[in-house]
Structures are given as structure tokens and as C-alpha cells.
Amino acid sequence: MLEVALRHRFSGFALDAAFDSPGVGVTALFGPSGCGKSTILAAVAGLLRPEAGRVVLGGEMLLDTARGVAVAPERRRCGVVFQDARLFPHLTVENNLRYGLRRAPRGAAGPGFGEVVELLGLGALLGRRPLGLSGGERQRVALGRALLARPRLLLMDEPLAALDAARRGEVLPFLARLRDAAGLPILYVTHALDEVDALADRLVLLEAGRVLAAGPLEALAARADLPALARRRDAxxxxxxxxxxxxxxxxxxxxxxxxxxxxxxxxxxxxxxxxxxxxxxxxxxxxxxxxxxxxxxxxxxxxxxxxxxxxxxxxxxxxxxxxxxxxxxxxxxxxxxxxxxxxxxxxxxxxxxxxxxxxxxx
Amino acid sequence: MVLSPEEWEAVRLSLAVAGRSVLVSLLPAVLVAWVLARGHFPGRMLLDALVHLPLVVPPVVVGWGLLMLFGVRGPIGGPLNDWFGVRLVFTTEGAALATAVMSFPLIVRSVRLGLEGLDPGLEAAARTLGAGPADRFLTVTLPLMSPGILAGAVTAFAAGLGEFGAVITFASNIPGETQTLPLAIYSATQSPGGEAMAARLALVSFSLALAGLLLAELLGRRLGRWLGRP
Structure with missing residues (x-):
């Protein structure tokens, strides 16, 4: 169970959003660019300190500005997959994958190295450097690296947005496999409806820093009164x-x-x-x-x-x-x-x- | 081309002084570069200006400042001499100190440039993977800024071979002690019949500087490849 409630102001933009995400499965944060979805993700990861807010994961307080609690990102155990992969250029694919694994707490449950390599088809890439990889390959390594850190929550910030259509099609099935294998709650930020359809169980619909609607995906998709969804050509x-x-x-x-x-x-x-x-x-x-x-x-x-x-x-x-x-x-x-x-x-x-x-x- | 023993001595001394100066200034320079690139505190601009002073102040003035501070009657040099028996003026160590102060901004600039070109997103990624501050500095930041450190160190070394004004003012011109290449060249031009010696040493000086810069470029490329750059 993940509870998120955040308030934050930038110049010309105010975020005031709250939502819950029950247990295992993918919750998609969906909305146009600039609606605040990536800001929410950064705040959950701890990489951004909001002006006010609470983040509770599985009963543990990660952030509570009212009580002055803010757990450091390195101790939150929230794996993050960034849009730009952010692989360490000086390390091989294998050492990138092991970076989080080496720092995971003893006894933390999760799939093993070989299992993740198998799941994401990374076997042939292990000895290579990130620079020589295609965008799709890089993103698959980033997925594996985040999963191997044995997180309690996976955060994905538009992981396919930087890829062209062919590469998206290549990575999407791996994302679905990872979702099924990870057995973790996943927050998935996107502005692409096909990714929502393919991956999400629940949807948090955002617009201009506010939550328009939240709930099971099928229930929201059948509503005609949500312009953010209904106005789209692919609604x-x-x-x-x-x-x-x-x-x-x-x-x-x-x-x-x-x-x-x-x-x-x-x-x-x-x-x-x-x-x-x-x-x-x-x-x-x-x-x-x-x-x-x-x-x-x-x-x-x-x-x-x-x-x-x-x-x-x-x-x-x-x-x-x-x-x-x-x-x-x-x-x-x-x-x-x-x-x-x-x-x-x-x-x-x-x-x-x-x-x-x-x-x-x- | 054959060098006389005195000439070899000047070459050896120059290498020793430049090497020591880099050793002395490297760590503080990395720290200062870090603070200047990442820190937000009042007085940052002042620190920035102070660090860069040796680039614009006449070297003789730097030497004079060092003489005031580190002379045997100076506020730092006095206690060093009285309590530890360490004398810097007119010694090889003093020449190295003067050279270090002069080349300090070169290292700071190079390291800082490397730091500012580093994607902070990589450090954020390391954080989310469980790496604490020291851990991510050693495993992500330091390796990625190493080309900047290396370039700074080699440039400072090459420049340090030729430091003149600050060395002669603070450490004087003592053969075998503080008479480095440029000082030896200067002395040769001042003595009758020293033209040939001056020419030989000038050629050596030129070659060393060129070799240093080429080495920096080569190592930088190697390191860049190791870091996974094109």
C-alpha cells in the first residue's frame, strides 16, 4: 500500500495531489506534459523535497513534512527507471546491473542476477559498455538495474518516451514481463495511452497539478465525462x-x-x-x-x-x-x-x- | 645534444619541483573545485576570485606574499621554523610551494569544468540504488571527473616546470637547491658566454612542455575511452 499526498509550488505551477495505490500492480500516473506527474515520482523517490506532503509505503513513513520526516533516497528502497536510462558510462552492463544489488540490504527478497538477466534478455550485453547500446537495450538494462536493487516499490518515469516506435515495441513486452515477475507495486508515469492499456491496473488521471480521477483502469476508461481521456482521438x-x-x-x-x-x-x-x-x-x-x-x-x-x-x-x-x-x-x-x-x-x-x-x- | 652536470641538475630540479607542487595542490584543488561547482554559500564569489588571483597578479607579488607569510619571521613560517625546524624560504620545498600556489588555479579550473560537465542525474540514480554520499562520490563522481583531474594535474605540472617569478622571489636562485630550468636559463643569459647553455636549456624546456601537453591529451583520450566516451 502506497499513500501519497503532496503540495509543491514552482514558478507558475502548483501541484496539489493525493492518491493511494493498493499493493502489487501498476498504477499509471497519466496526463499531459507539465501536469506534475514526474514531480510526484521524484518526490516519492526522495529526489525532490516538496513543500508539504506525506509519502507512506507499506506502513513506513518515507516523508512527512508535518513531522519533519524525510528518509534519504538511498534508504527509501524505491527503484527508479528514468526516461534517459542514466546508466553509469564507466561501468560495464554487468556492473551497472550489480550496482544496486551490491547495496541492497541483506535478506531483501527479489529475483536473482541470473533470473533478471534471463527475464530481460541481457545475457549478450553483460560485457558491453552503455555507450554501445541501443536506446531500447539501455532501457532494458536500466529496468534490470532498478529491479536488482531489491526495491519495495518501482518508479518508472516515462521509460519509453525517449524511444522511437520500433524500440518501444521492443521494450514494452519486457516491461510487461517485469511487472508480472517483480511482484511489486509500480508507479508508472506516462503520457502514452497505449502504455497505460498494456501495463496499468489502476489509473491516476492528472491535469495541471491536480488529480482529476483515480481508480481501476477499466472503470475510468468507460467514463465519458473525463475530457483528458474522452477528448483524445484514441479514447x-x-x-x-x-x-x-x-x-x-x-x-x-x-x-x-x-x-x-x-x-x-x-x-x-x-x-x-x-x-x-x-x-x-x-x-x-x-x-x-x-x-x-x-x-x-x-x-x-x-x-x-x-x-x-x-x-x-x-x-x-x-x-x-x-x-x-x-x-x-x-x-x-x-x-x-x-x-x-x-x-x-x-x-x-x-x-x-x-x-x-x-x-x-x- | 649533451647537457653538462649543472644543466642536468636544473632539469632534475625542475621536474622535482613541478612534481611536488602538483602533489601538494591536487587534493586541495579538487576540494575547492567541488565547493565552487556544487556549494551555495555566501562568499563563494570571493573564494572564486581568491583562487584565481595567481593567474592575474604578477608572480613576483605572489612570491613576495609567500615571503611575508612563510618567511622565518612570518606568521606561518615563524612557528614552522621554531617548532618543527621546517624552513621553506630558499629551499626546494619552498620552490615547490611557490609553484603550487601559481598552478593551483589551473587545476581548480580543469577539475571544476569536469565536474560541471558531469550529469547530476547519474548521482541521483546512484542514490536511488542505495549509494550514500561517500559511496557515490567514490564510485560515480570521482571516476567520471577523473579526466578533468588528470588534465588539470598534467597542465599544472607542465606549467610548473617553467614557474619563474614566484620561485625566484620566494626561494631565490640557488643552483642545486632552487635553480630550476627557467632560473638557470635566466642566469645563463646574464653571464658572458652563456648563450649556448641558455639555448640548450630553452630547447629542453620547450620539449618538456610540449611532451607534457601531448601526454595530457593522450591520457585524456585513454581515460575517456575507459569511461565509455566516443
């Missing part, structure tokens, strides 16, 4: 699914979720019963009053229109319920008028089978 509900059938002949995968089923273009490599999380982007969901026929779309789902929320000048966000599952649809204001849409109406949600982003194993 949409996150749906927890289970693989029901793999139809190799037709090239389709059938997924079950609470309240219905989705047919998507086949995702090889998933066995029946596997669980995954899909982001159903609001702009990929259309709405009809009658079930259309002779349509290329596979997914025609009966739904109830719950709410209509303005989203920009000409568009609105519709919140639909399919059984207990919430889905968002982005349509033009004109469509609302044309169809006479009103909350409470029964509608059909239409979804193309190729509309899904794979958000990672849930």
Missing part, C-alpha cells in the same frame, strides 16, 4: 475479454466479455480461455436504431444508450451499456439529431472486427 472503453473460439478457417477469433461476444480478426497465439484486454476506440463504434442486414461488420450488439456527453464542437460521446459492460461511441452532433437519440433508448452498437488495438494480457 475508448477497455474491455476484459476471454477467448471463446479460434476459427482458423474463417480467420476469426471469438471473444466473450460480460454481456456479450465480439468477433475480431484472428489473433494467433491465443488459446481458448486466454484473457486479454481490448481498447474499443469510441471512434470505431457506430450506432444504429435497427439491426442492419447485409453488412460487412460482424459485431452488431444490442445496447442501451445511457448518456450523451458533448465532446468538442461538432461531436458527442455516447455511453452505451451492453449488459454490465460500458462502451463509448463517438458520433457527430448531427447524428444525434438525425436519429433522435436520447438516454434510455435501445440501440445497436456496430463494431468492425479489425477495429481493435491489442492492449495486452489482463
Amino acid at each position: 475508448g472503453a477497455l474491455i476484459a475479454c476471454t477467448v471463446v473460439e479460434q476459427d482458423g478457417v474463417r480467420g476469426l477469433t471469438r471473444l466473450g466479455f460480460e454481456g456479450g461476444e465480439l468477433v475480431v480478426a484472428q489473433r494467433p497465439g491465443l488459446s481458448v480461455g486466454a484473457r486479454l484486454r481490448l481498447r474499443l476506440r469510441a471512434r470505431d463504434v457506430a450506432v444504429a436504431l435497427e439491426a442492419p442486414r447485409s453488412l460487412s461488420m460482424h459485431n452488431i450488439l444490442g445496447a442501451r444508450l445511457e448518456a450523451i456527453v458533448p465532446a468538442g464542437e461538432a461531436e458527442v460521446m455516447l455511453r452505451l451499456r451492453i449488459g454490465p459492460t460500458a462502451v463509448l461511441a463517438r458520433v457527430t452532433r448531427d447524428s444525434v439529431g438525425r436519429l433522435g437519440l436520447a438516454p434510455g433508448m435501445a440501440v445497436f452498437a456496430l463494431v468492425k472486427s479489425i477495429a481493435f488495438d491489442h492492449a495486452g494480457a489482463a
